[in-house]
Amino acid sequence: MRPERLIAKSRDVVQLVGLYFQTHVAARLGTVCDQPDAGDVLTQRERQCLAWASRGKTVADTAVLVGIAPRTVVFHLENARPKLEATSTAQCVAEAVRRRLLP
Numbered sequence: 107m108r109p110e111r112l113i114a115k116s117r118d119v120v121q122l123v124g125l126y127f128q129t130h131v132a133a134r135l136g137t138v139c140d141q142p143d144a145g146d147v148l149t150q151r152e153r154q155c156l157a158w159a160s161r162g163k164t165v166a167d168t169a170v171l172v173g174i175a176p177r178t179v180v181f182h183l184e185n186a187r188p189k190l191e192a193t194s195t196a197q198c199v200a201e202a203v204r205r206r207l208l209p
Contacts, residue, residue: 152186
């Protein structure tokens with residue numbers, strides 16, 4: 107078989123092996139592949155509200171500390187959840203801590 111033909115036939119396989127290798131290395135190093143950096147995805151206010159939640163503050167407490175309405179705190183926490191692929195505020199905080207997004 108000619109080399110050009112072999113390369114053309116195995117291009118998809120080589121690409122798939124490369125993707126598996128990248129995923130394996132990322133898992134070994136503890137990094138996340140093919141996801142935007144959550145630090146760039148979360149707004150400063152979302153990180154701020156998550157940081158207070160990680161310290162056990164309620165929505166009302168966070169609102170007073172940050173100087174915004176309680177409903178706005180809820181808004182920021184709700185917006186952060188899908189960005190970190192979380193279904194609850196507790197899971198969102200845990201994921202933010204795991205990704206080292208919180209102080």
